[in-house]
Amino acid sequence: MKINCLGACQEVGRSGFLVSENNSNVLLDYGLLFDDNNKLMYPVKPQEKVDACILSHAHLDHSGFIPNIFASGKPKLVLTEPTLKLAELLWADSLKIARLNGERPPFFEQDMQKASDSSIIAGYGKEADLGKTTSTTLLDAGHIPGSSMAYIDFGSKTLLYTGDFNTSDSRLQTGASSEMPGDVDVLIVESTYCNREHEPREKVEKHFLEKIAETLENGGVAMVPAFAVGRAQEILQVISDRDFGVPVYLDGMAKDASDIIVSYPGFIRDYDGLQSALQECIWIENERERKRIKKEPYIVVTTAGMLSGGPIYHYLWANRKNNDSKILLTGYQVPGTPGERLMREGVIDIRNTELAVKQEVIKFDFSSHAGKKEIFSFVKDVNPENIVCVHGDKENTIGFATRLKEKGFNAVAPKLKDILKF
Ligand SMILES: [Zn+2]
Ligand SMILES: [Zn+2]
DSSP states (O other), X not given: OEEXXXXXXXXXXXOEEEEEETTEEEEEOOOOEEOTTSOEEOOOOOSSOOSEEEOOOSSHHHHTTHHHHTTSOOOEEEEOHHHHHXXXXXXXXXXXXXXXXXXXXXXXXXXXXXXXXXXXXXXXXXXXXXXXXXXXXXXXXXXXXXXXXXXXXXXXXXXXXXXXXOOSOOSSOOOOOOOOSSOOSEEEEEOTTTTOOOOOHHHHHHHHHHHHHHHHHTTOOEEEEOOTTTHHHHHHHHHTTSOOSXXXXXXXXXXXXXXXXXXXXXXXXXXXXHHHHHHHSEEOOSHHHHHTOOSSOOEEEESOTTSSSSTHHHHHHHTTTOTTOEEEEOSOOOTTSHHHHHHHHSEEEETTEEEEOOSEEEEOOOOOSOOHHHHHHHHHHHOOSEEEEESSOHHHHHHHHHHHHHTTOEEEOOOTXXXXXX
């Protein structure tokens, strides 16, 4: 088996691996990376003809460059239905943003269309044919709705690609299981939090709800930036646990993502809970509705999660003079993003001015990735012959491979463009 490392090697982002075995070339994910200066980085181009692509989930660091493959070929694209619908939403959005910024788009409408037309919808636990002697079984990764790990049987050797995964339950999702359809010769495993434990979810939720209550009691507005896919819906479910007696608004692309997610009940852990959380909040449809919101305490969940755009800017501006308001960040803030800068320097660029934010800014660890303990016990349960540590920074992936070797596994943390042979 040969693995071409096209991205996500000693870095988080632009995932891409071309696995060649038994005359089959299978591409696993093909995503984008924004570096520390917010510059867009593409994955390496595969040198061989791609027979099939598997997309683990819709996040742009895994899906963002997939349509580009279809500009010059027409392989099969295997994925779950929510992943396809969410990826189509994010692809269209990145095309729109590129055009607005006057940048060359990473792909064109016709490439997106070809990708959609080539898709083969797979359900969890069911084998999908990839041609020749190769087949794949997608397994629930527990990361975002529709997310999968891919178990691939090449007829000669087997491989498991985790994509991003979480073995713990969240409001939205049941955690991933380590039960496999068969033995695993090669495991490609994400390493995002191989070095760190997460705070228990109940503790994070309790702290988050307390901070909202405190904000509202003081007459402030609770502004909750959230990622459109998965996080916004989870946060609304957490908020719906308590009756705060104030309006809860949902705004931005999180609405489109919610529309898609709520149409796949089979992919949601507590479907009734999600449905009622989405019904209880008020969907802000346009600028006019946004401007009509009264200057009284309220909660707003909106995009972008790292403040890289979106209606959150309307709320930050409208409430800038209310120092009792709070900004409650609900996910990791990539270095170089406005959200990370806000945490570090307490400023944000808004309406061509640098606004010094006097309101409290708090970040909550609502992670959808397995923590250190979970990753190690997952690897132990799967018990593969070989392990490839990816999707983590340099120090993390190398440290992870070293610790796995100490435990008797055959492990490696490849660099970009490495070609691994097993
Ligand atoms: Zn992800
Ligand atoms: Zn990722």
